Amino acid sequence: MTILHRYQNPAYTGSNRCVPCTITNVAIAALGSLAVAAVAPPLGAVAFLGALLTIYLRGYLVPGTPAFTRRYFPDWLLAVFDKADPTPSSADVEEMLVAAGVLHDEATDLVLDPRFATAWAERMADIDTERDGLSDADADRLDAVELAALTDLDADALDIQRYGDAVVANLDAERIGRWESRAAFVADVAAARELDDWVPRWRSIPLAARSELLGALRLFLERCPACDAALTLDHEVVRSCCRDRDVIAMSCSGCGSRLLEADFDVSVLEGEADAMASPVETH
Ligand SMILES: [Zn+2]
Known part of the structure; x- marks a missing residue:
């Protein structure tokens, strides 16, 4: 197993594995293997095992799956996979x-x-x-x-x-x-x-x-711990794997270090003209 792990791509596996993307890839692998199996059953089984191993090690089979998943998975379904993350008030x-x-x-x-x-x-x-x-x-x-x-x-x-x-x-x-x-x-x-x-x-x-x-x-930092330049606060849309998130981001104007990134409920700002300029609440 340790030799296998050497070939693992940490960016898409382990705790970084995207569940919706993995499910999509396993489904694609199953359909592809069934098509192969219709012609030559043993080959279909080998293809399926190979595909599963690839998904296990690389996190995906088909490059570009996140874009595919983002387009075809409805938001409510993606939300099901979001980790419940109870934060102290x-x-x-x-x-x-x-x-x-x-x-x-x-x-x-x-x-x-x-x-x-x-x-x-x-x-x-x-x-x-x-x-x-x-x-x-x-x-x-x-x-x-x-x-x-x-x-x-x-x-x-x-x-x-x-x-x-x-x-x-x-x-x-x-x-x-x-x-x-x-x-x-x-x-x-x-x-x-x-x-x-x-x-x-x-x-x-x-x-x-x-x-x-x-x-x-x-949130109370004023200067960057790495280079001492001023910090700026922005509202951004961050693309993480197959979904987009609204976040509040605090970054350094000098070295670009990201100091803080917090999920942000945009509905709070609905109806406000200057959403971008609104002060940040920590909840
Ligand atoms: Zn800096």
Whole structure:
């Protein structure tokens, strides 16, 4: 199995596998194999097994399946495959950060405590300094050790990988975290180090809730953790495999690092003329 896994395309398999696209491909493989089997039954069986193996390893059989699936699968059917993803309410997250003094409720706006902002920025700079001159592999290893310390997980079982711009953390081959960019990862690690001092019983908060809290906090960043350029907030339509999603995206105007990408319900904006300019809510 390990030899097989070497030929696996991680971009379309494992936790990145698209269920609607896989179903479409298996159906195409079945129809194609039946056609072959009508002429030569043993050949049909071999063709079907070969097709299944290809789908297992590459994630798809027919190139361009996502476009096909997007066109022919109705939205309600695609929605069935969307992972149910219960997120803690942003009100709880805000409340916890306000109670800890990290955020202040000023008039109609939440603002970051200036002392926290300074400490956070210093810790982000420290992380960059610690990795100065290291190879990517050594930096990733150091990131894994760091993440293990922050999450009380076993560093040897933790593995950090990069897919394009994204940073992914796996624990025994199971994905436990994904960041839009290395800059977002640095922001979270630095904030987690600092929050340990600010939020009572920080480490007793479940990991999923801590990661939600760190994500929410990234909205308060003003400058890029990687290059210090200003950050911009946009409403975008992101094409992920076979479907389109409306997202709020925060990116760096300098290096282009994506700091935040959150699903966004456009119906909230319906009827508003200046949808693009609307302020962002974290829920
Ligand atoms: Zn940048």
